[in-house]
Amino acid sequence: MHRFANPTQFMRIANAIYPWVAGVAILCFLFGLPIALITSPADYQQGNTVRILYLHVPAAVLAEMIYYAMAAGSAAYLIWRHPMANLVAKASAPMGAMFTALCLICGMLWGEPMWGTFWVWDARLTSTLIMFFFYLGYLALGDAFEDPERGDRASAILALVGVVNVPIIKFSVNWWNTLHQPASLSLTKSNMSGDMLLPLFLMMGAYAAFYVTVLIIRVRSELLAAKIRNARMSQIAAMPQMAE
Amino acid sequence: MDAFRDFLDMGGYAVWVWSAYGISALSLIGMLVWSVRTLKARQKEFDVLKNSRG
Amino acid sequence: MSVFGTVFKRDIRHAVRQSADSLTVVAFFAIATVLFPFGIGPEANVLARIAPGVLWVTALLAALLSLDRLFAIDYEDGTLDQLVLSGQPLSMVVLAKITAHWMTTGVPLLVISPVLAVTLNMPKDGYLPLLAALLLGTPTVSLIGGIGAALVLGSRRGGVLLSLLVLPLYIPILIFGTMSVESALTGQTPGPTLMVLAGFAVLAVTFSPWATAAALRQAVE
Structure with a gap:
């Protein structure tokens, strides 16, 4: 673990895996998209709208995973003062917010033709919406x-407070949801056919590999920002001598 | 040609399916472009700083 | 006891001197609640239906308004640095400050809430559960709010940022607070939901002073 705390070590590993994850992302999109859009069968109930699922579910999975990754990074930063852990959390946050937003948007575009409404206060959608606000808070505070x-420090603490609250919020929203008898969702998740699994996994892989690829780019750029700040600092420190 | 029109039509759900895919694609590409651009801008800024210090 | 007592007494004394602050929070609670009949219409049964939710939402917003100053004064005049450096258990200091804050804002909100419930035409059965729910819920509101208030110390956009951080965390309290009143109004027992609120309060007392202390420490670092 401590090996990764060193920026040089970290970037060596990151640079080594970078072409591979980028390749995996491209391949998964290249195979996943045609299968998701063309060759996979339309659902007998939902017709072609089922194709939105191949975007909605991976976005939902990534949105949640990135939040936990962010919280883990923040914890490592606060406890062991690992600067790289913080950079990973910081670089992840905009992508987490994006995937959460995409999950919500795709969910809405799926809900309108299927349930006749863009938005239902379904437990999962509600929890995802709250998670979106967590991301916004993290970004705004940082x-x-x-x-x-x-x-960095304030938003790291916030990420941890948020992750502790995730189970409490899910529990509350579920309770609230069952009590208020939401619009009955006739579509059960159980009728997922085997033909849907392949495009789903491919798109999930594509999203995950995309996240890691862009994460490496963003961590590089965060490292550079820190170097620029240091260089500026030492320039200012050197200023009086220059004036003499 | 018909097959292609069917593909675009998405069984009558073209608006929903294509806007979902369109918005997702734009967001992902936008995120990638933004991240790469920031990296390049910072790289340039850093190089300038380094050269100015000699 | 000593740290807790000193800080608590000091904050209460300060709040008594600046009693206009607490009154402003109560006034906000009243005005925000009274806006709803204008927005929704004065039909008695509609207002009665939404009364528990409206009272809880406005109470949360009112409490949020008062959080801004929880640590800000001590932060600006340097008292906070002294408290952190003094080596006293910071979570005790936090707990004292939050208790004082709750007694000077949470309790007034609690006291005024039945009057506002009358204006919203809430049925009689709801009063006792409303008071019980506010009594159990508002300490958690102050405790969670304390974390947010400590995090935004010295930031560029304090107040708005604070609401963005804290309001999502209030959703569970809002859900169970409202549900306690509503269950009483529909002839069920509010017991279980009040128990959940009490559970939240216990969790918040255990964890949030600690998180708040960590946030304060990094703010003065």
């Missing part, structure tokens, strides 16, 4: 201070 390190 960006709210003059001193970037202060923003």
Whole structure:
């Protein structure tokens, strides 16, 4: 674990896996998209709208996974002061927010033709919406201070507070949902046919590999930002001598 | 040709399916482009800083 | 006891001197609640139906307004640095400050809530559960709010940012708080939901002073 704390070590590993994950992402999209859009059969109940599922489910999985990754990174940063763990959390947050938004949007575009409404206060959709607000809070807090390190620490604590609250919120929303008898969702998840699994896994792989690829790019760029700040700092420190 | 029209039509659900795929594609591409651009801009800025210090 | 007592007494004394602050929070609670009949219409049964939810939402927003100043004054005048450096258990300090905050904002909200329930035409059966739910829920509101207030210290956009951080965390309290009142109104026992609120309060007392202390420490670091 401590090996990864060193930026040079971390970037060596990241650079080594970078072409592979980028390749996996491209391959998965290349095979996954045609299968999801063309060769996979339309559902006998939902028709072609079932194809939205191949975007909705992977986005939902990534949205949640990235949140846990962020919380883990934040914990490592706060406990062991691993700067790289923080950079991973920071670089993940915009993507987590994006996947959460995509999950919600695709869910809505699926819900309208199927349930006749863009939005139902279904337990899962509601929890996802709350998760979206967590991401927004994390991003807004990290960006709210003059001193970037202060923003890093504050948002790391927030990520942990959020992750502790995830089970409580899910429990509450489920309770609330069963009590208020939501619009009955006639579509059960159990009728997922085997033909749907292949495109689903491919798209899931594509999204996950995309996340890792862009994560490496973003971590590189966060590292550079830190280097730029340091260089600026030392320039300012050197200023008086230059004036003499 | 008919097959292609059927494909675009998505069994009458073209609006929903294609907007879901379109929005997702735009978001992912946008995220990629934004991240790469930020990286390049910072790389440039860093190089300038390094050269100015000699 | 000593740290807790000193900080608690100091904060209460300060709040008594600045009693206009607490009154403003109560006034906000009243005005925000009174807006609903204008927005929704004065039909008695409609208002009675939404009363528990409206009271809870406005109470949460009112509590949120008062959180801004929870640590800000001590942060600005340097008292906070001293408290952190003093080596006293910071979570005790936090607990004292939050208890004082709850007594000067949560309790006034609780006291005024039956009056506002009357204006919304809430049935009689709901009053006792409403008070019980607010009594069990508002401490959690102050405790969770304390984390947010500590996190945004010294940030560029304090107040708005605080609401973005804290409001999502209030959703469970809102759900069970409203449900306690509604179950009483529909002839069920509010016992189980009140128990859940009490459980939240216990969890919040255990964890949030600790998280708040961590947030304060990094704020003055």
